[in-house]
Amino acid sequence: xxxxxxxxxxxxxxxxxxxxxxxxxxxxxxxxxxxxxxxxxxxxxxxxxxxxxxxxxxxxxxxxxxxxxxxxxxxxxxxxxxxxxxxxxxxxxxxxxxxxxxxxxxxxxxx
Amino acid sequence: xxxxxxxxxxxxxxxxxxxxxxxxxxxxxxxxxxxxxxxxxxxxxxxxxxxxxxxxxxxxxxxxxxxxxxxxxxxxxxxxxxxxxxxxxxxxxxxxxxxxxxxxxxxxxxx
Numbered sequence: 001x002x003x004x005x006x007x008x009x010x011x012x013x014x015x016x017x018x019x020x021x022x023x024x025x026x027x028x029x030x031x032x033x034x035x036x037x038x039x040x041x042x043x044x045x046x047x048x049x050x051x052x053x054x055x056x057x058x059x060x061x062x063x064x065x066x067x068x069x070x071x072x073x074x075x076x077x078x079x080x081x082x083x084x085x086x087x088x089x090x091x092x093x094x095x096x097x098x099x100x101x102x103x104x105x106x107x108x109x110x111x
Numbered sequence: 112x113x114x115x116x117x118x119x120x121x122x123x124x125x126x127x128x129x130x131x132x133x134x135x136x137x138x139x140x141x142x143x144x145x146x147x148x149x150x151x152x153x154x155x156x157x158x159x160x161x162x163x164x165x166x167x168x169x170x171x172x173x174x175x176x177x178x179x180x181x182x183x184x185x186x187x188x189x190x191x192x193x194x195x196x197x198x199x200x201x202x203x204x205x206x207x208x209x210x211x212x213x214x215x216x217x218x219x220x221x222x
Contacts, residue, residue, distance in 0.1 A: 031208060040119075041214050042115070043155065043198075043212045045211070056209065098143055098208060099157055100210060102155050102156070104154050
C-alpha cells in the first residue's frame with residue numbers, strides 16, 4: 001500500500017501521560033499536514049511542513065503539542081501532559097500539489 | 112463566524128433521487144475549493160475539485176459562486192453507496208495549501 005500510513009491507529013491513555021503519533025506520507029510528497037477531527041466536526045488544521053521545515057502552526061496547537069519532520073519524510077506529533085479535551089482523531093495528510101491525501105488517522109482517547 | 116459553513120443535514124433520499132446542498136465560505140480571497148467525502152470512521156477522500164466554471168464528474172456536479180461565496184454539490188441518480196458525509200473544503204491561501212473544512216453534510220440514500 002503506497003498511501004499515507006499512521007501509527008498507532010488507536011491510543012488510549014490516562015490524563016497527564018505523553019503520547020506520540022507517527023505519520024508516513026506518500027514517498028514523493030514534500031508537504032505534510034496534521035489535522036484534528038472531533039465528532040460531528042470537520043478536520044481542523046494543526047500544522048504543516050514543507051520538506052523538513054515547519055511552516056505554520058495553528059493557534060489550536062498549544063505548547064503541549066510538538067511536531068517534527070526531521071528528514072523531510074515521516075513526521076511525529078507529540079502531545080505532552082494529555083488532557084481529556086485532547087481526545088480526537090488525529091489525521092495526517094500529504095501532498096505534492098493541491099490534492100491532499102489523508103491517512104487513516106490515529107484515534108486518541110484520554111481517560 | 113466559521114470559515115466554512117454547511118447544512119449538517121441529514122438528507123435522507125431514496126435511491127435514484129437527486130440531492131443538492133451548499134456551503135458558504137467567509138474569506139472572499141479564497142483560492143481553491145473542493146468537496147471531500149468521508150465515510151463513517153474513515154479518512155476524508157477527495158471527491159472533486161470545484162472550478163469557477165462549474166464541473167461535472169459522472170453523477171456529481173459542483174458549482175462555485177464567488178460573488179455570493181458559496182459552493183454547491185448535486186448528486187444525480189443517488190446510489191446506496193453515496194451515503195456518506197460530504198465535506199466542503201476551502202483553501203484560503205494558494206501558498207500553503209492549508210485546508211479549511213466545513214463540518215460536513217450527511218447524506219443517507221435508502222433503498
